[in-house]
Amino acid sequence: MSEIISVSGGPTKPEIIAVSLSKLGLRDGDRFADVGCGTGSISIEATKLARNLTIYAIDARKEALRATEMNFKNFNIKNARILAGEASDLLSSESFTDTIDCAFVGGTKNIGSVLETLVKKKARSIVVNAVRIETVVRTIEAMKKLGIFDEVVHISVSRSAPIAGETMFKPENPVYIIVGKKQN
Numbered sequence: 001m002s003e004i005i006s007v008s009g010g011p012t013k014p015e016i017i018a019v020s021l022s023k024l025g026l027r028d029g030d031r032f033a034d035v036g037c038g039t040g041s042i043s044i045e046a047t048k049l050a051r052n053l054t055i056y057a058i059d060a061r062k063e064a065l066r067a068t069e070m071n072f073k074n075f076n077i078k079n080a081r082i083l084a085g086e087a088s089d090l091l092s093s094e095s096f097t098d099t100i101d102c103a104f105v106g107g108t109k110n111i112g113s114v115l116e117t118l119v120k121k122k123a124r125s126i127v128v129n130a131v132r133i134e135t136v137v138r139t140i141e142a143m144k145k146l147g148i149f150d151e152v153v154h155i156s157v158s159r160s161a162p163i164a165g166e167t168m169f170k171p172e173n174p175v176y177i178i179v180g181k182k183q184n
């Protein structure tokens with residue numbers, strides 16, 4: 001199995017991906033937006049949970065897009081469009097006519113506009129990762145305004161590390177997982 005090519009900010013840690021994707025509830029055939037795709041690791045893991053996804057991997061950084069492109073090639077990811085630019089502009093542009101079923105938002109610049117656009121695109125489930133408390137508050141407020149706020153989960157992972165032939169635990173930065181669901 002290939003090693004994922006990394007860029008600053010990614011890949012997201014596997015435990016955070018696991019919880020985030022379990023909250024997202026992907027279904028076979030979904031159109032999935034990976035907003036702020038970084039390395040593309042979230043999309044790669046998403047393809048293991050649902051069949052025939054159409055992936056829109058979006059990032060504003062050239063190095064992230066290059067890493068995503070190489071990772072998708074190495075992990076044989078099909079049905080993916082890699083889109084360069086600001087997510088809210090891209091998704092709301094006239095040329096982007098598709099709807100979105102589920103979105104993972106790992107890049108939170110302009111989070112209010114990104115969420116608004118995803119709701120207009122009919123997303124039934126949106127999961128945001130945030131590390132800054134101000135982003136958490138902005139995301140919750142934006143989701144409440146849009147009537148989609150569901151819950152926030154705070155995850156702290158400590159990973160085993162060797163010490164003098166024995167094992168200790170090193171804490172990793174905590175991550176907030178903010179979940180939005182379309183209300184029926």
Ligand SMILES: C[S@@+](CC[C@H](N)C(=O)[O-])C[C@H]1O[C@@H](n2cnc3c(N)ncnc32)[C@H](O)[C@@H]1O
Pocket residue numbers: 008009010011012035036037038039040041042058059060061064085086087088106107108109110114
């Ligand atoms: C923390 S990294 C994402 C890591 C990614 N989940 C992974 O596993 O590699 C955040 C990324 O989001 C991008 N980003 C942030 N806000 C964005 C936006 N509004 N539109 C497009 N890209 C955005 C940044 O350029 C950065 O590459």
